[in-house]
Amino acid sequence: MSSVPEILERRLLKLLSKIGDEGILQKELWKKLNIDSRKGIKIVRRLEKQGLLTRQSIIHRGRKTYIVKLGPKYYVKKTIPSDVVNVPCFFCNLLEDCGEKISVNPINCPKLNSWLAGDP
Ligand code: SF4
Known part of the structure; x- marks a missing residue:
């Protein structure tokens, strides 16, 4: 409240x-x-x-x-989308290595791209 x-x-x-x-x-x-x-x-x-x-x-x-x-x-503050808290990277166990130690990165990541495309 x-x-x-x-x-x-x-x-x-x-x-x-x-x-x-x-x-x-x-x-x-x-x-x-x-x-x-x-x-x-x-x-x-x-x-x-x-x-x-x-x-x-x-x-x-x-x-x-x-x-x-x-x-x-x-x-x-107004332009940050309200669903930003649901970005899959925030819950991803690969986050620390993403784009550096592993081949997956924010450009080619299926999880992130699927979220950006609005897939359930
Ligand atoms: S881009 Fe993909 S692999 Fe990298 S942190 Fe985000 S969800 Fe995880």
């Missing part, structure tokens, strides 16, 4: 994903998520450290604030 901060992190990232490249003012983010700035800043800093979002300092109506956008690691 997800904790409250994890749920908020997911909501925040989903919102930033919908908003796109222009990003959103930090205080608007708090309003949209219906959270106070103290709670919001903790979440944003945690996600920023992980590279999942970025903050750009700006002056808005004479005050310093931030534009919040998705970070580069968010896109990397």
